[in-house]
Amino acid sequence: MRVGYTSIFQGGGDAKDDQRVYSDELRLCDLAEPLGFEMLWGVEHHFTSYTMCPDPIQFLSYMAGRTRNILLGSGAVILPWHDPVRVAEQVTMLDLMSGGRFVFGMGRGLGRIEFEGLRVPMGESRARFVESAEIVLRALETGVVEADGKYYQIPKRDLRPRPVKSFRDRLYAAAVSPESVRIMADVGAGILINPQKDWDEVSDDMAQYREQFRELKGVEAPAPMVTGWVCCDNDPVKAKDMAQEYIGGYYESVMSHYELGGRHFASTQGYEYYRSLASYIQHKGSGKVVDNFIELQIYGTPDQCYERILDIRSKVGNDGFNAVCSFSGMSYETAEANMRLFAAEVMPRVKELPRYEFEEAAAS
Incomplete structure (x- = not known):
């Protein structure tokens, strides 16, 4: 299994600290390759300290x-927020400059504050994503960009520099809701799983995704990639305390940034899953949701962290795991110790895991 490191550049309430956040996060990113991580991932978010990238x-x-x-992965470029011509050009340029090391992850977005700030109607995200993805992926394969769609009308133009390496085997899309999972099968992308619901539910989503992928593409779907928030310590009590403080604090920032309890999901097309989640939070309160999120993540001693990754793999069959080791106000020292212990004691065992074979795939 491949193991990566994800940097989210999470800030606090004081804008004066933003430079320190960047300085600390880039120091950690410089450690990723020497420590043996095989992938380095970045995310896209706007306008709040939730993720400042x-x-x-x-x-x-x-x-x-x-x-x-x-390898360098985007987790993810949010296509409805961008001109597809510029996305195709930027992806090509990065891939050429890095010697073909780029892994293209894309998504359709969720934050109302971001859609409004970028002047894109949130209710159009599903259709815009599909149309943009088709344009970008075709351009990356052919070196030609053109479109005559509902949202994008693009005269035929060559991409220069030209793409020189196919993205078919290094294409992913972020998906949480069943709606998004179906869309990603349509465009032929592997799934980037950012855990927010019970792993058994995710397992059901992945089974539907694999079935739809086979029907649409005639081949087996690529294995998903899982991102997990890590609190690793040799002391199990300290690790659990870290999880409560940092993973719990992180998910509180998720609920704030995305307004997960907000009533706007009830009237926003394409976000049916989040309507039920918002209703749950409104009726049950946020505490239960935070506790559930903590239990989805990777915390404990190195042995406990490894067992949690094994359990996730048994349910979703991922062939990659990306660790988030710095978030929610961690000091640089705490984050570095967290990252180093995971890299030394957990990562080598995870790398040795073979590809997970589903019975349904073996029988087909």
Whole structure:
């Protein structure tokens, strides 16, 4: 199994700390390759301290020049927020500059504050994503960009520099809701799983995704990639306390940024899953949701962290795991110790895991 490191650049309430956040996170990113991580991932978010990386391609281009072999992944570029021509050009340029090390992850977005700030109707995200994905992926395969769709009308133009390496085997899309999972099968992308619901539910979603992928593409779906929030310590009590403080604090920031208890999901097309989640939070309160999120993540001693990753793999069959080791106000020292212990004691065993074979795939 491949193991990666994901940097989210999570800030606090004081904007004066933003430079420190960047300094600390980039120091941790510089450790990723020497510690043996095989992938380095960046995310895209705007306008709040929840995740202060509005341009993952720019971040990964910077890291391409500071690394030699590590893969560079976007988790993810949110297509409805961008001109597909510029996405195709930026992806091609980064891939060429990095020597073919880029792994293209894309998504359709969830935060109302981001859609409004970027002047894109949130209710159009599903249709815009599908249309943009088709344009970008075709351009990356052919070197030609053109479209005559509902949202994008693009005269035929060559991409220069031209893409030189196919993205068919290094294409992923972020998906949490069943609606998004179906869309990603349609565009032929592997799934980036950011855990927010019970792993048995995710397992059901992945089974539907694999079935739809086979029907649409005539081949087996690529194995998913899982991102997990890590609190690893040799003392199990300390690790659990870390999980309560940091993983719990992180999910509180998720609920705030995405307004997960908000009533706007009831009237926003394409976000049916989040309507039920919002209703649950409104009736049950946020505490239960935070506790559930903590239990989805990777915390404990190195042995306990490894067992949690094994359990996730048994349910979703992922062939990659990306660790988030710095978040929710962790000091640099705490984050570095967390990252180093995971890399030394957990990662080598995870790397040795073979590809997971589903019975349904073996029988087909």
